[in-house]
Amino acid sequence: MLALALSTAASAAALPACTGTIGGGEGVDESLVAPGPTLRRLVRSQYKNSVGDLLGEGAKVAADPPDDFELNGFDSIGAAQIALGDDSVKAYESSARAVAAAAMGDKERIDSLHGCPETSPSAAECHANFIRNFGRLAWRRPLDEAEVERYTAVAQFAATDRDDFYAGVEYAIAAMLQSPHFLYQIELGEPVAGRPDLRKLSGFELASRISFFLLGTTPDAELLDAAEKGELDSPDGVREAALAMLERPAAREALRGFYDEFLGLRRLSGVAKNGDVYPAFTPSLADAMRTETLTLIEDIVWERDADVLELLDASYTFVNAELASHYGLPAPEGEGFHRVDLPADGQRAGLLGHGSFLSTFAHTATTSPTLRGKFVRERLLCTSIPAPPGNVVTTIPEGGDAKTMREKLKEHQTNPSCAGCHVMMDNIGLALENFDGVGAFRLTENDVTIDVSGSIDGDATFEGVRELGGVLREDERVGLCMVRNLFRQGTGHVDTDGERKVLAALGEAFVKDGRKLKGLLAEMVASDAFRFVGKVQ
Amino acid sequence: MGSFKLSRRAMLRGLVGSTAVALALPTLEAMLNSHGEAYADSTPLPRRFMTWFFGNGVLLPRWVPPTQGPDYQLTEELAPLISVQQYCTVLTGFMNKAGYGRRGHHDGVAGCFSGHPFIELDPGGANYSSKFGGPSIDQVIASRIGSNTFLPSLHVGVSKRVTYGEGPTLGYLSHKGPDEPVPSERNPQEVYNALFGSFTPPDDPHGKLRVKALDAVNEDVKRLKTRVGATDQKRLDAHLQSIFQLQKQLGALPPVCTEPGAPGETNEDFEGKEPLLEVSHAMADLVAIAFACDITRVVSFMQSGGVGGTVYHMTGATTEEHGLSHEPGGQELVHKAVVFNMECFAYLLGKLQEQSEGVGNLLDNSVILLGSDCAEGLTHSSFDQPIIVAGRGGGTLKSGIHYRSPNKENTSDILLSCLQAFDPGATEVGSAEGYSNTPCQAMKA
Numbered sequence: 001m002l003a004l005a006l007s008t009a010a011s012a013a014a015l016p017a018c019t020g021t022i023g024g025g026e027g028v029d030e031s032l033v034a035p036g037p038t039l040r041r042l043v044r045s046q047y048k049n050s051v052g053d054l055l056g057e058g059a060k061v062a063a064d065p066p067d068d069f070e071l072n073g074f075d076s077i078g079a080a081q082i083a084l085g086d087d088s089v090k091a092y093e094s095s096a097r098a099v100a101a102a103a104m105g106d107k108e109r110i111d112s113l114h115g116c117p118e119t120s121p122s123a124a125e126c127h128a129n130f131i132r133n134f135g136r137l138a139w140r141r142p143l144d145e146a147e148v149e150r151y152t153a154v155a156q157f158a159a160t161d162r163d164d165f166y167a168g169v170e171y172a173i174a175a176m177l178q179s180p181h182f183l184y185q186i187e188l189g190e191p192v193a194g195r196p197d198l199r200k201l202s203g204f205e206l207a208s209r210i211s212f213f214l215l216g217t218t219p220d221a222e223l224l225d226a227a228e229k230g231e232l233d234s235p236d237g238v239r240e241a242a243l244a245m246l247e248r249p250a251a252r253e254a255l256r257g258f259y260d261e262f263l264g265l266r267r268l269s270g271v272a273k274n275g276d277v278y279p280a281f282t283p284s285l286a287d288a289m290r291t292e293t294l295t296l297i298e299d300i301v302w303e304r305d306a307d308v309l310e311l312l313d314a315s316y317t318f319v320n321a322e323l324a325s326h327y328g329l330p331a332p333e334g335e336g337f338h339r340v341d342l343p344a345d346g347q348r349a350g351l352l353g354h355g356s357f358l359s360t361f362a363h364t365a366t367t368s369p370t371l372r373g374k375f376v377r378e379r380l381l382c383t384s385i386p387a388p389p390g391n392v393v394t395t396i397p398e399g400g401d402a403k404t405m406r407e408k409l410k411e412h413q414t415n416p417s418c419a420g421c422h423v424m425m426d427n428i429g430l431a432l433e434n435f436d437g438v439g440a441f442r443l444t445e446n447d448v449t450i451d452v453s454g455s456i457d458g459d460a461t462f463e464g465v466r467e468l469g470g471v472l473r474e475d476e477r478v479g480l481c482m483v484r485n486l487f488r489q490g491t492g493h494v495d496t497d498g499e500r501k502v503l504a505a506l507g508e509a510f511v512k513d514g515r516k517l518k519g520l521l522a523e524m525v526a527s528d529a530f531r532f533v534g535k536v537q
Numbered sequence: 538m539g540s541f542k543l544s545r546r547a548m549l550r551g552l553v554g555s556t557a558v559a560l561a562l563p564t565l566e567a568m569l570n571s572h573g574e575a576y577a578d579s580t581p582l583p584r585r586f587m588t589w590f591f592g593n594g595v596l597l598p599r600w601v602p603p604t605q606g607p608d609y610q611l612t613e614e615l616a617p618l619i620s621v622q623q624y625c626t627v628l629t630g631f632m633n634k635a636g637y638g639r640r641g642h643h644d645g646v647a648g649c650f651s652g653h654p655f656i657e658l659d660p661g662g663a664n665y666s667s668k669f670g671g672p673s674i675d676q677v678i679a680s681r682i683g684s685n686t687f688l689p690s691l692h693v694g695v696s697k698r699v700t701y702g703e704g705p706t707l708g709y710l711s712h713k714g715p716d717e718p719v720p721s722e723r724n725p726q727e728v729y730n731a732l733f734g735s736f737t738p739p740d741d742p743h744g745k746l747r748v749k750a751l752d753a754v755n756e757d758v759k760r761l762k763t764r765v766g767a768t769d770q771k772r773l774d775a776h777l778q779s780i781f782q783l784q785k786q787l788g789a790l791p792p793v794c795t796e797p798g799a800p801g802e803t804n805e806d807f808e809g810k811e812p813l814l815e816v817s818h819a820m821a822d823l824v825a826i827a828f829a830c831d832i833t834r835v836v837s838f839m840q841s842g843g844v845g846g847t848v849y850h851m852t853g854a855t856t857e858e859h860g861l862s863h864e865p866g867g868q869e870l871v872h873k874a875v876v877f878n879m880e881c882f883a884y885l886l887g888k889l890q891e892q893s894e895g896v897g898n899l900l901d902n903s904v905i906l907l908g909s910d911c912a913e914g915l916t917h918s919s920f921d922q923p924i925i926v927a928g929r930g931g932g933t934l935k936s937g938i939h940y941r942s943p944n945k946e947n948t949s950d951i952l953l954s955c956l957q958a959f960d961p962g963a964t965e966v967g968s969a970e971g972y973s974n975t976p977c978q979a980m981k982a
Contacts, residue, residue, distance in 0.1 A: 069705065384662055494659070
């Protein structure tokens, strides 16, 4: 792939400032009403990446933290609300012990963190050095003396018992990785003059928030130093740091993680398909589908720094031989994935024509216009679907002769208690019926020609996936929704009314800048909504 | 000199550090009183509680028995219970008052298993999610009796195709509170490890070091608690409680019983099909042994999930249960899935019945609450949800009857009756619309 020159820094600088009216309190946007902070535990990937950065690849492999809890569509939102239970605490303990044991394989790294040329089991000062240095990295802030003492005592106890200095280090690591100061992002902030309702994240807290969001891992020593020097205290400083961070490979990995979650791609390998109906759906095909989508995103965002909404109607994609055959395209030359232009006279284009999306949002043996439409509504347009009623007193009439999915779903649409919501979802999803439950193209279903007309709220009407993609790309809700979803994942909460104005300003700037994601990310972390929290409730 | 009586606790203590000793299960005759009804020191035999859940309801006309009282006539969907019918009280005609029509499935499971209306998380344009409004009944009971055993409660599941995208209400069966869903383990080998593989021998050199490390963590959590908001304080309390539990387990003694071999089943799909029968049986075997060995007294058993993607392939179904339940042509397959689930439930009850204890068996000393997340999947109704209470609760509960409520009694009344089998002093369960201080009279022995 061709790496084009990146113009992000320049274009980001051209963005209008998002701080709105400069009022009291350090020029914070007057409209901002930020929700109070909550402890947010590191999600699995953040935990593992952090362990890897702190203690090396072997430790990362050994790390096995408990599963995440998804709320409102994001693990990070669950991480900000769900408490740790017996199973989680147990898992964290065994993970921390395994990590600590593995870390002992890299004595050079360990020794560099305490700096003592010679060590004896009773060398408390060397343990304390280690705890200070490792602690600042692992807890993402300097430790106070009481903390250093507490963990030095753990190290000394173990070293004495085992008559081994390193046993002390090992137990100190195991303990510190179970501490809430490692497990949770703690964002209590500092008072803001003139704004008693707000608190500004400290440099260290913000360094963590930005690093976990943009890089999916713990802040490195350099970023912590910058925080300590006050370089993250202003929006300009934050923007500059963010743009530098976005040049690192970890930023690509983190964004892959975002889309994996946002698009449901991570579920793809576990998606169940009926083998009799869809014999083509193999684990390797599922894997190829996921790679296709992530590669296209990577190309748009990182290689081309182009309008990210090209994802919705891109006329090219990336396939390997297996996926090409699934799509009815000529096999690309050579191994692996290659860029191909989609035939102009074909139907497929953009994410909604990808096998990944079409397979994830479908049933085991059929398509599901409802699930596909629900995705477009919730994830792309940010409109929630009202609840299905709790006590539907109804019987759906015996059908049986419905030949197409459209006819089958008509039964839901003629029933008043189902119709309200189903129309919202189904009329979008029905435009995708030319693709079966694993994304293979088809023109007929049970020998009946498929009708792919669809509409959104009766306003926009379209035929098939290409027109739907185009309609969505023009829909101004989609850009803002992208902003909101990134913000949700980055901050661990669903954006509130008091944050909407700041986010709307970010959205406008994003559109004006050509909807380039890198620029958006830098502006987002520099925005007031990202740097401030409400009072502790 | 009085006759020597061996207390259960003394028995456990007596085995410290010894090699594995196989004992006749479950309770040594020498430890019982002369009637075999209690331990020699007159503490009653332990009672066990379990919730058993399957998603998407039943077909009422094929579920509700046509006759009431003892020896009720089994219907098609209840037929698998024939060998344990004397232990199964079928309760129909109840109203899940905590589930008052806000959202199908969420209403049903939260109300029926906790008595608290669920908490809706404002989606604000995001994906819908909800949480339980209070602790599920298994955790209420675990809070009374859980500290007596190595594991306060055990949580197992069978089908992996559970809906996690709508929050903890649908994803988890057991909840200590709104922010404390308790995950189910769906791999029988992992359940086995939790039961038998996580004991730290008293002479393990790492035991005390681990406790010391946890002490430091405990101190951090306590200090942090003083700086955070009220909700986070509660979360950190849960964290502290779990640290305490882990430290306690590090000093616990291995169970006094014959260790079964590890199960071979790991719950891997084969050709896209879940091994539902095999896993359900493996879990039932493990639960029976966990009860018999007194490793835990509280279990939640999640056979499948509400709105779940379980494909009951043994019925001939090729698509998900939830989808089928909303299709006119899908009802026969839904019915077959209910029958399959009841066969699995009957297998579990049979395993408990096989384990003798005192003059009876484990089922005599258990209370098992079976329920779903709606009456019928097609209509999402929370009136007349399928409910069975199996077991005699150590003689506190009537068993083997069909009672149909003439006046739509609250399903929370059933929860209260279950709770009273463990805590006779309990006077209430649930909250708001689901609140009850009136136990179900029909269940009383």
